[in-house]
Amino acid sequence: MPPIVEINALRKAYASGFEALKGVDLSIEEGEILALLGPNGAGKTTLISTVCGITTATSGAVSVGGHDTVRDFRAARSMIGLVPQEINLEPFEKVQNTVKFSRGLFGQTPDPALIEKILRQLSLWDKRDAQIRELSGGMKRRVLIAKALSHEPRVLFLDEPTAGVDVELRRDMWEIVAELKRDGVTIILTTHYIEEAEAIADRIGVIASGEILLVEDKDKLMARMGKKELEVQLSAPITAIPDSLASDALRLNEDGTALIYTYDTRSERTGITKLLAEVAAAGLTLRDVVTRQSSLEDIFVGLVHEGDAP
Amino acid sequence: MNWTAVKSIYLFEMTRFFRTITQSFISPVLSTSLYFVVFGAAIGSRIQEVEGVSYAAFIVPGLIMLSVITQSISNASFGIYFPKFIGTIFELLSAPVNFLEIVMGYVGAAATKALFIGVIILLTAFLFVDFEIQHPIAMVGFLVLTCISFALMGFIIGIWAGNFEQLQLVPLLIITPLVFLGGSFYSISMLPPVWQVISHFNPVVYLISGFRWSFFGTADVPIGLSLFAITGFTTLCLGVIWWIFKTGWRIRQ
Numbered sequence: 001m002p003p004i005v006e007i008n009a010l011r012k013a014y015a016s017g018f019e020a021l022k023g024v025d026l027s028i029e030e031g032e033i034l035a036l037l038g039p040n041g042a043g044k045t046t047l048i049s050t051v052c053g054i055t056t057a058t059s060g061a062v063s064v065g066g067h068d069t070v071r072d073f074r075a076a077r078s079m080i081g082l083v084p085q086e087i088n089l090e091p092f093e094k095v096q097n098t099v100k101f102s103r104g105l106f107g108q109t110p111d112p113a114l115i116e117k118i119l120r121q122l123s124l125w126d127k128r129d130a131q132i133r134e135l136s137g138g139m140k141r142r143v144l145i146a147k148a149l150s151h152e153p154r155v156l157f158l159d160e161p162t163a164g165v166d167v168e169l170r171r172d173m174w175e176i177v178a179e180l181k182r183d184g185v186t187i188i189l190t191t192h193y194i195e196e197a198e199a200i201a202d203r204i205g206v207i208a209s210g211e212i213l214l215v216e217d218k219d220k221l222m223a224r225m226g227k228k229e230l231e232v233q234l235s236a237p238i239t240a241i242p243d244s245l246a247s248d249a250l251r252l253n254e255d256g257t258a259l260i261y262t263y264d265t266r267s268e269r270t271g272i273t274k275l276l277a278e279v280a281a282a283g284l285t286l287r288d289v290v291t292r293q294s295s296l297e298d299i300f301v302g303l304v305h306e307g308d309a310p
Numbered sequence: 311m312n313w314t315a316v317k318s319i320y321l322f323e324m325t326r327f328f329r330t331i332t333q334s335f336i337s338p339v340l341s342t343s344l345y346f347v348v349f350g351a352a353i354g355s356r357i358q359e360v361e362g363v364s365y366a367a368f369i370v371p372g373l374i375m376l377s378v379i380t381q382s383i384s385n386a387s388f389g390i391y392f393p394k395f396i397g398t399i400f401e402l403l404s405a406p407v408n409f410l411e412i413v414m415g416y417v418g419a420a421a422t423k424a425l426f427i428g429v430i431i432l433l434t435a436f437l438f439v440d441f442e443i444q445h446p447i448a449m450v451g452f453l454v455l456t457c458i459s460f461a462l463m464g465f466i467i468g469i470w471a472g473n474f475e476q477l478q479l480v481p482l483l484i485i486t487p488l489v490f491l492g493g494s495f496y497s498i499s500m501l502p503p504v505w506q507v508i509s510h511f512n513p514v515v516y517l518i519s520g521f522r523w524s525f526f527g528t529a530d531v532p533i534g535l536s537l538f539a540i541t542g543f544t545t546l547c548l549g550v551i552w553w554i555f556k557t558g559w560r561i562r563q
Contacts, residue, residue: 052403053403055562056563076406084397092326103318105318105405106315107312
């Protein structure tokens, strides 16, 4: 199946000369949740704005569902829902009116049953006749999501949906995203919370300084990052690992003072007990034991720093 | 054409109008009544007939034009400036609509509101003055065209404006003088010859003249020229808006 969103060599230079996107290539598969991680100013919002038609690209092309977003903008945009980062809402409008308006703006005929379903799903039904200015920040964000969903998009862009949102609401938001995925909606969300990407994404993309540094399956990425190192420091240095201990997961450090064991924290048996027993059986005396974990954060920071280098 | 979108924008804008319906109506009705009391009854009684029409009746078309032009501009400029100001314009830019549909929705609503007010003023005028409309169809035609063309101009001002001050500035500094000096309260023929010539560079003269012709059958400039002027003005505004959306000037980075 061809990707539902295809971004090719997308560049965006603002009038000031600032290059927000430096040739981004990205394919997004139908039905997946892609989290775009990146620091502030990385180009996340510019990327989304360009796909959605709010910003015009300097060069490059984007297609959504096979429709070019410039030449065939009607077909492309009809498929897209956008939840912006800023809470941009008409303060005096009633909740359900603004949601109905969005549906109409996207050329869809009124469907009160659907609007009710969306408002209920987002716990907004009781507030349907409230003016938007009366709502809390979290509720306003839900209204933005309701608006974006009102025309039944196949692709949903969530630009930092949980920025400045409390923990409870963040969990609710993840719940909503999971539900949308079950309905078959493709979701692209930007975030700078690694925890968030871990919790809900299928794939994770890292963007910095207008470039995509990495796009990888979350599980693979997590496997890489779920690795933990156990350093067994020895009282007396050795020259080689005793045969009884030999394994792929075990190596000796440079000066022979420590054994370094790599294991997966998420597997059922880490093999630590066995290792320590064998170390004792081999007659080695332990001085200390240290564990280290490489986190998504480490990899992320590493990548972003590489990106910073000239 | 995405007619559903046009309808949605139009109705959404009209809702805003109906939410503030009292102030939308009271203010023009009140100010028009004051004009009639001052110019029609108090001063008008001392002014002789203008081109065979009593002065109070003579100013009716001018007064309607004055309100309709001001209202068209302020409705349309605010209508598009507000989404820009509060940020909801993102939705418009990301929707499957082209510039014509956006314009039809916003300008259509702004023109409708101005038309409502124009009609209200006309009805108010009947309470104060006795007059007949000789060419009712032409009158409606001129009124509608004026509403549309100045709403288009207001739309351009709304997109251009970077703050509320600028939003008020153009109507205040340019439109109000043009309308006042465009013959709302006098016939161009009453001016000294030099000013008559200068007045012909004021586009509003053609509108008011044409509109007055539809009431009383007399005009400062030929009716054909009036029609040509307003059509030309509408086309110019449409052209500018087309260019704005093509280049994204002030709306799309």
